[in-house]
Amino acid sequence: MADESRRMVKLAYKALEDKKAEDIKVIEIGTISVLADYFVIANGNSSSQVEAMVDAVQEELEKSGFLPKRVEGVRSSGWILLDYGDIVIHIFSKEDRLFYDLERIWRDGRDVSREEL
Numbered sequence: 001m002a003d004e005s006r007r008m009v010k011l012a013y014k015a016l017e018d019k020k021a022e023d024i025k026v027i028e029i030g031t032i033s034v035l036a037d038y039f040v041i042a043n044g045n046s047s048s049q050v051e052a053m054v055d056a057v058q059e060e061l062e063k064s065g066f067l068p069k070r071v072e073g074v075r076s077s078g079w080i081l082l083d084y085g086d087i088v089i090h091i092f093s094k095e096d097r098l099f100y101d102l103e104r105i106w107r108d109g110r111d112v113s114r115e116e117l
Contacts, residue, residue, distance in 0.1 A: 025103060040088070079100065
């Protein structure tokens with residue numbers, strides 16, 4: 001695990017926890033893809049919670065000097081993608097998370113437990 005990637009994942013995880021994100025998953029994909037080292041996936045129960053989660057992650061990472069390379073999705077949509085290069089954070093509404101099912105698509109990646117972080 002690259003130290004900087006791991007640090008970003010920890011910061012994002014904490015920010016998501018602080019906003020009561022549901023079912024936070026970290027998937028190590030660096031061994032199976034060149035897209036990133038990690039995917040962080042979480043969902044909220046309302047559009048306002050999703051927006052708060054996005055804001056919290058961006059603020060927490062920015063405080064440590066990490067800026068997103070790109071942000072995809074509209075705030076009012078059910079899926080926001082925050083691309084930090086080595087990690088990609090997917091914040092969903094509950095319904096869109098079930099629909100897109102990224103965990104199934106990336107099942108060849110390795111689940112990383114909170115304790116491992």
